Amino acid sequence: xxxxxxxxxxxxxxxxxxxxxxxxxxxxxxxxxxxxxxxxxxxxxxxxxxxxxxxxxxxxxxxxxxxxxxxxxxxxxxxxxxxxxxxxxxxxxxxxxxxxxxxxxxxxxxxxxxx
Amino acid sequence: xxxxxxxxxxxxxxxxxxxxxxxxxxxxxxxxxxxxxxxxxxxxxxxxxxxxxxxxxxxxxxxxxxxxxxxxxxxxxxxxxxxxxxxxxxxxxxxxxxxxxxxxxxxxxxxxxx
Numbered sequence: 001x002x003x004x005x006x007x008x009x010x011x012x013x014x015x016x017x018x019x020x021x022x023x024x025x026x027x028x029x030x031x032x033x034x035x036x037x038x039x040x041x042x043x044x045x046x047x048x049x050x051x052x053x054x055x056x057x058x059x060x061x062x063x064x065x066x067x068x069x070x071x072x073x074x075x076x077x078x079x080x081x082x083x084x085x086x087x088x089x090x091x092x093x094x095x096x097x098x099x100x101x102x103x104x105x106x107x108x109x110x111x112x113x114x115x
Numbered sequence: 116x117x118x119x120x121x122x123x124x125x126x127x128x129x130x131x132x133x134x135x136x137x138x139x140x141x142x143x144x145x146x147x148x149x150x151x152x153x154x155x156x157x158x159x160x161x162x163x164x165x166x167x168x169x170x171x172x173x174x175x176x177x178x179x180x181x182x183x184x185x186x187x188x189x190x191x192x193x194x195x196x197x198x199x200x201x202x203x204x205x206x207x208x209x210x211x212x213x214x215x216x217x218x219x220x221x222x223x224x225x226x227x228x229x
Contacts, residue, residue, distance in 0.1 A: 009155070034217065043119070043205050043220030044158075089158070103218065105158040 002027040004092050006106025014114050019077045021109045023090035026071070030092040033066060033073050034103070038087045047088075048075070051095075077111075085113045117141050119221035121206050127227045128196065136191040136224045138206030144219070146212035147189040149181060152203040152223065164189060165212045196228045 006023045013019045031052035036044035050057045050064045063076040087110050093103040119140045149161040163171035164183040180192040207218040
């Protein structure tokens with residue numbers, strides 16, 4: 001079945017440095033790739049997403065890149081701040097098909113920002 | 116109240132108990148979901164409802180029984196659970212289940228089965 005691999009499982013970076021989380025997916029028909037952030041005691045919240053017709057998208061300190069040929073996508077956080085500490089999930093889905101909201105999630109990356 | 120709410124936030128139950136988890140969305144969405152989140156594992160989709168009709172059931176054991184009385188409310192009825200069912204159960208909603216972009220999650224119910 002379809003799956004999404006996410007690495008690393010834990011990541012610790014110095015405040016102000018950049019953090020990169022990488023994911024690979026198996027379903028070549030996937031065309032929508034959201035990233036969710038889950039803070040302690042809360043449900044996941046969408047922070048950025050990208051569609052297959054775009055190679056890169058940026059929103060302030062957060063950027064996502066997509067390589068459809070290699071079936072890779074990555075989350076980049078620059079100038080990290082303490083409030084960036086959370087668990088981040090990547091996901092892949094096939095928007096526009098039946099069962100399109102059946103998003104396949106990665107296993108998560110616990111990001112810690114060291115002061 | 117806004118967004119997606121879940122009650123209770125924490126639940127401890129024995130294997131012979133019967134309990135229910137409740138989810139309510141205040142976003143006017145047509146689709147609602149139940150997910151299971153276990154430590155160090157991807158979120159597992161359990162059920163999908165679209166306009167109160169179940170459209171997805173991912174081989175979930177019958178000891179989990181969903182109910183969707185209307186498009187704003189979703190329940191998960193639990194009975195004779197096993198310790199391995201202990202997890203965070205997340206409810207989510209989206210505008211619809213075929214074309215929407217974002218799923219909005221509730222805070223979850225932390226379930227412990229003794």
